[in-house]
Amino acid sequence: MSSIETLRGLYGITDTALMPDDDTLIMKVTAAIEGGMTILQYRDKSHDDEKRVRQATRLRELCDQSGTLFLINDDVDLALACGAHGVHLGQSDEALISARERLGGQAIIGITCEDSMELARRANDQGADYIAFGRFFPSLTKPDARPAPLYLLDEAREEFEIPIVAIGGITRDNAPQLVNSGADMLAVVNDLFSPQDSETITLRARDYLSLYHQR
Numbered sequence: 714m715s716s717i718e719t720l721r722g723l724y725g726i727t728d729t730a731l732m733p734d735d736d737t738l739i740m741k742v743t744a745a746i747e748g749g750m751t752i753l754q755y756r757d758k759s760h761d762d763e764k765r766v767r768q769a770t771r772l773r774e775l776c777d778q779s780g781t782l783f784l785i786n787d788d789v790d791l792a793l794a795c796g797a798h799g800v801h802l803g804q805s806d807e808a809l810i811s812a813r814e815r816l817g818g819q820a821i822i823g824i825t826c827e828d829s830m831e832l833a834r835r836a837n838d839q840g841a842d843y844i845a846f847g848r849f850f851p852s853l854t855k856p857d858a859r860p861a862p863l864y865l866l867d868e869a870r871e872e873f874e875i876p877i878v879a880i881g882g883i884t885r886d887n888a889p890q891l892v893n894s895g896a897d898m899l900a901v902v903n904d905l906f907s908p909q910d911s912e913t914i915t916l917r918a919r920d921y922l923s924l925y926h927q928r
């Protein structure tokens with residue numbers, strides 16, 4: 714498996730509305746992996762712990778077979794329970810320092826930095842493995858997400874060595890400007906996982922990956 718600092722590409726995030734059951738979840742994730750998805754984040758805000766452990770474990774097995782990095786949204790306990798490669802933490806989730814103590818030095822820990830270079834500096838200083846900025850465009854999945862200006866990516870690229878992730882309303886049409894501004898990874902929910910058929914999802918994943926093969 715690649716280490717995070719060398720990774721560039723497509724970062725898929727699951728969604729319970731678009732993937733309402735195990736079969737749909739596995740079908741759509743398999744299709745995205747087939748298309749070259751680099752990282753998968755399992756994001757489930759329900760309180761159905763049995764379902765979350767079951768689904769996360771199945772996804773980790775799928776990702777291990779393909780060398781795809783598998784991260785859990787918010788929940789360090791779930792990451793430990795399913796053997797995930799790490800977590801993504803927002804500003805209201807468990808602190809990075811605590812997650813690092815529990816997950817260890819090899820774990821991948823990404824931090825939401827919204828529209829803030831200060832949050833990014835703090836995350837970088839505390840040993841984050843990547844920093845995520847957004848939202849760059851209106852998001853169907855998270856309409857209330859705070860907007861971030863595109864120049865933030867250029868500024869962050871100048872300052873940080875660790876990978877930079879862009880998120881929020883990303884499509885194949887608006888993605889090139891994010892890549893050109895320095896985004897190492899494009900974190901996508903709706904434009905990747907909204908199609909009902911696996912072929913379309915695979916083609917969309919390949920479209921995103923092609924943006925990094927052109928550079």
Ligand SMILES: Cc1ncc(COP(=O)(O)OP(=O)(O)O)c(N)n1
Pocket residue numbers: 724726754756786787801802803804805806823825845846878880900
């Ligand atoms: C790659 C990536 N970037 C940002 C987020 C948002 O995380 P957070 O602010 O914790 O919000 P929730 O996703 O928990 O609603 C993310 N999940 N992934």
Ligand SMILES: Cc1nc(C(=O)O)sc1CCOP(=O)(O)O
Pocket residue numbers: 825827846847848849851852853854855858859880881882883900901902903904
């Ligand atoms: C989970 C999440 N976090 C965001 C942030 O701005 O921090 S935007 C977002 C949802 C991204 O979904 P879509 O690709 O459908 O817009």
Ligand SMILES: [Mg+2]
Pocket residue numbers: 786787801802803806
């Ligand atoms: Mg969170």
